[in-house]
Amino acid sequence: MKKVLLLLSATVLMFGCSSSDNGELIGVQDRPATNGGIPYGMVFVPQGNFMMGASDADFLETNTFQSKSRTIPSFFMDETEITNNKYRQFVYWVRDSVARRLLGDINAGKYLIEVDQYGEELPNPKINWKAKLDWDTKDQEEREALSEMYIPVEERFYGKKQIDVLKLNYEYYYQNLDMAAQKNHHAASVPDAYKGSPMAGRPNNDRKKIIRKDVINVYPDTLSWMHDFVGSYNEPLTRQYFAAPEYDNYPVVGVTYKQAEAFSIWRTNQLNNHLEEKGISEVAEFRLPTEAEWEYAARGGSVNSSYPWGGPYVSNGKGCFIANYKPQRGAYDGDGGIIPIICAHYAPNDFGLYDMAGNVAEWCADAFIDSRYEVSGDFASSYRYSSSDTDELASSRKVVRGGSWKDIKYYIQTSTPNWEYADTAKCYIGFRCVQSFLGRKMGDNAKTSSNVYRN
Numbered sequence: 242m243k244k245v246l247l248l249l250s251a252t253v254l255m256f257g258c259s260s261s262d263n264g265e266l267i268g269v270q271d272r273p274a275t276n277g278g279i280p281y282g283m284v285f286v287p288q289g290n291f292m293m294g295a296s297d298a299d300f301l302e303t304n305t306f307q308s309k310s311r312t313i314p315s316f317f318m319d320e321t322e323i324t325n326n327k328y329r330q331f332v333y334w335v336r337d338s339v340a341r342r343l344l345g346d347i348n349a350g351k352y353l354i355e356v357d358q359y360g361e362e363l364p365n366p367k368i369n370w371k372a373k374l375d376w377d378t379k380d381q382e383e384r385e386a387l388s389e390m391y392i393p394v395e396e397r398f399y400g401k402k403q404i405d406v407l408k409l410n411y412e413y414y415y416q417n418l419d420m421a422a423q424k425n426h427h428a429a430s431v432p433d434a435y436k437g438s439p440m441a442g443r444p445n446n447d448r449k450k451i452i453r454k455d456v457i458n459v460y461p462d463t464l465s466w467m468h469d470f471v472g473s474y475n476e477p478l479t480r481q482y483f484a485a486p487e488y489d490n491y492p493v494v495g496v497t498y499k500q501a502e503a504f505s506i507w508r509t510n511q512l513n514n515h516l517e518e519k520g521i522s523e524v525a526e527f528r529l530p531t532e533a534e535w536e537y538a539a540r541g542g543s544v545n546s547s548y549p550w551g552g553p554y555v556s557n558g559k560g561c562f563i564a565n566y567k568p569q570r571g572a573y574d575g576d577g578g579i580i581p582i583i584c585a586h587y588a589p590n591d592f593g594l595y596d597m598a599g600n601v602a603e604w605c606a607d608a609f610i611d612s613r614y615e616v617s618g619d620f621a622s623s624y625r626y627s628s629s630d631t632d633e634l635a636s637s638r639k640v641v642r643g644g645s646w647k648d649i650k651y652y653i654q655t656s657t658p659n660w661e662y663a664d665t666a667k668c669y670i671g672f673r674c675v676q677s678f679l680g681r682k683m684g685d686n687a688k689t690s691s692n693v694y695r696n
Contacts, residue, residue, distance in 0.1 A: 273522040280512075280524070280676055283317040284593040285683055286538050292545065293536055293622070294614065295656050307614050311622045313537045315678035318530065321584035321595045322492035322603060322671045323504070325483055328461070331504050334511075335411045335459050336390075336404060340376075341368050343386045406460040413506050414454050419625070421451045457503050461495035462666035469668045478580065478668070490583050492601045492671040498639045498663035501529055501604045501672040508674065529606040530675040531623040532613075532640045532658065538675075539597040539643065539655040541590030547654050549590040549597040555650050563587055564599035565646050566653045573646070581646050581669075598653040601671040602645040609638040609660035637663045645669035 262270075279285055294308035345353035345366065353366040378384055392405045461483050466475040482488050483495070496504075509526045516523060530538070543551040548564070556562050562576035564587060573579045577586075578600075585595040607613065608626035617624045638660045644653030647669050651657060661670060 273520060275522050276516055276524050279683075280317050282319055282321075283676065284320045285678070286313075286316050286318050286534075286592050286594075287682055288315040289313060289537065289542070291537050291540060293533055293656075309614055310619055311533045311537065312620050313534055314621055315680070315682055316530075316534060317676040317678060318534075318538050318592075318594060319673035319675070320589070320593060322601055322673045324490050324584055325493045326489035328493040328496070328504065329483075329489075331507055332409060332459055334507065335409045337374055338368055339408060339410070340374060340387060340390055341370075341372070343389055344374075344383055347382050347386055407458065409458060409460050410456050411459045411503050411507065412454065412456045413503055414452060415506060417451045417453055455499075455503070457499055459500060459503065461493060461500075462497075463495055465495040465666050465668040475668075482668075491581050492584055492596070494581065494601055494668045494671050495666045496671065497666045498529075498604050498661075500666075504672075505529060505674050525677045525679055527674040527676050529604055529672060531621070532605045532607040532642065533617075533622040534675060535603065535605050535642045536655055538592055538594055539590070541592045541594065541597075543591065547656070549594070549655060550588070551591070555653075564653055565596070566599040566644060567647055567649050578646060581671075597643055598655070599644055599648070600646060601643075601669055602641045602648070602652075602659065602667075603643045604661075604670065604672040605640040605642055607640045609640045609658070639663045641670060 290310060290312045292308050293311040341352045344351070345368075349355060349366065352369055352372050354363070354369050355366045356362055375383075376387065378387070390404055390408055392403050394400075397403065463479050463483055466478040466482065482491070483493070505527045509524075512527075513523045539549050540546055541549055541551065547553050548555065550563060555564060555566070555568070562568055565576050565578040565582050567573060568575040576599075581601050584600070587596065589595045590597055607617075607624045610616075610624070610626075613624040639662070641659045641661050642657075644650075644657065644659075652659060661667060
């Protein structure tokens with residue numbers, strides 16, 4: 242009996258006093274696995290410093306891009322512009338989500354998830370993507386629900402049943418961290434009882450003020466081919482550029498700045514939802530590049546280069562043009578393309594990025610003002626401003642970079658900025674996404690012992 246009691250005492254002592262960390266500071270263990278690697282369709286752009294701004298004479302004398310030193314953290318960037326087919330995946334997702342919510346009004350248990358894994362009711366039911374969506378359903382109630390998705394009978398062309406693209410609206414949320422970072426955002430909401438205490442730095446139920454909701458129609462403005470070039474016969478492009486399979490791998494155009502932002506948020510949610518199911522940690526958000534990131538990436542590591550390929554000329558040694566732009570005196574076909582051409586037709590720059598000059602111009606995240614170079618910092622430089630409906634029109638200008646198939650060579654230089662209104666869609670403006678790299682550079686091992694000093 243004494244031996245049994247001693248054994249029990251030793252067992253209690255062992256479990257009562259021991260711990261998995263042996264009393265050492267080892268951090269929280271069993272953290273979620275990281276996704277790692279380069280995101281699909283992207284390339285890695287290493288951190289670095291460069292002189293942002295004029296590489297050549299500012300012959301328009303705009304004085305909007307003076308040279309200034311910038312240091313850029315590492316990031317990933319889409320190797321090409323977002324194509325029609327990749328953007329179509331977004332459009333179809335929105336289409337199917339709208340349809341499922343309409344069907345959820347008559348059969349919520351099938352098409353919507355109304356309780357979470359713990360049995361608690363969700364304030365906003367989620368879509369059940371596992372439920373099969375039958376557009377030709379024989380169920381009368383479901384047919385009537387889906388009828389809202391189509392153009393009314395009296396408006397159909399030759400009676401053809403088509404989805405009404407005006408119904409393809411995407412509801413999304415984002416956080417206004419600029420507001421959250423303002424000191425008065427916290428101070429104004431602290432109860433008097435907490436003034437001067439540690440609670441003074443905490444907001445008082447005002448998180449909802451920084452969470453914003455927006456709804457936007459996601460379908461590209463295919464009529465941009467008509468209103469951008471009034472004196473041209475562009476009806477075939479209006480009808481087919483986004484619809485025809487032949488153009489699947491061409492860059493999407495006719496998207497506004499806000500549509501490009503919404504696409505980036507949707508893309509982030511799609512990947513993170515998948516990773517969550519696999520027990521893998523979230524990745525950094527996909528987003529539009531800052532103006533500094535875009536120019537740094539376009540230069541491909543070359544110093545003071547006028548073009549992404551590093552040289553001062555727009556043709557190679559054989560006299561062939563190496564970008565899709567408006568060469569010579571308007572000979573659009575001189576470079577092999579009259580309108581946008583298939584992505585990655587020309588060679589990439591040294592970072593592995595295609596079409597950073599010409600083809601289609603690209604939205605950047607920054608707002609456009611003449612003094613933005615002076616007011617932005619030299620580290621991770623960016624000038625952001627979110628305009629409202631009450632602001633002056635000039636406040637909604639966003640930076641556009643890279644030039645396009647309809648621009649002269651001045652506008653396809655790495656340093657030449659341009660702008661467009663955020664709510665405007667053009668047949669020569671597209672976009673590509675970036676994702677911040679979490680760490681210093683590829684190859685860094687987050688699990689390396691803290692006792693090992695690294696360069």
